[in-house]
Amino acid sequence: xKLENNTVFDCNVIDFSKVDTEDGNITVVxxxxxxxxxxxxxxxxxxxxxxxxxxxxxxxxxxxxxxxxSGSFDVIIDDGxxxxxxxxxxxxxxxxxxxxxxxxxxxxxxxxxxxVLASHKYVESDYIRDYNQFIIEKTGENxx
Numbered sequence: 352x353k354l355e356n357n358t359v360f361d362c363n364v365i366d367f368s369k370v371d372t373e374d375g376n377i378t379v380v381x382x383x384x385x386x387x388x389x390x391x392x393x394x395x396x397x398x399x400x401x402x403x404x405x406x407x408x409x410x411x412x413x414x415x416x417x418x419x420x421s422g423s424f425d426v427i428i429d430d431g432x433x434x435x436x437x438x439x440x441x442x443x444x445x446x447x448x449x450x451x452x453x454x455x456x457x458x459x460x461x462x463x464x465x466x467v468l469a470s471h472k473y474v475e476s477d478y479i480r481d482y483n484q485f486i487i488e489k490t491g492e493n494x495x
Contacts, residue, residue: 420442425457
């Protein structure tokens, strides 16, 4: 499989907007043609111990929206040339990560919940879990 040629500059924080009501807020995300992909899988990370990092992989084809549905954390994206750190801390904001980028999540505040909306069901062959292999496939050079 060939790695997509996206860069960190192709990823943006999207405001899904919120509706304020007297008894709280609501944010709606739906497969209605307004998203760049249909959501095929939803999962969430929680009870992450202080100092732990999650992610540490890239995808060949999968796109994601990463949302801090509670608390806050940082997402580091890497395209082999540039790294970008994005802090997520509002449940109506989502980081759109395109395929072909390395991602790591860290700096989790206590009680944080990270929700991920994914373009594909889980397929192990879509993952690159070794950073050096990612760099070789992305740039043609060794990371070391």
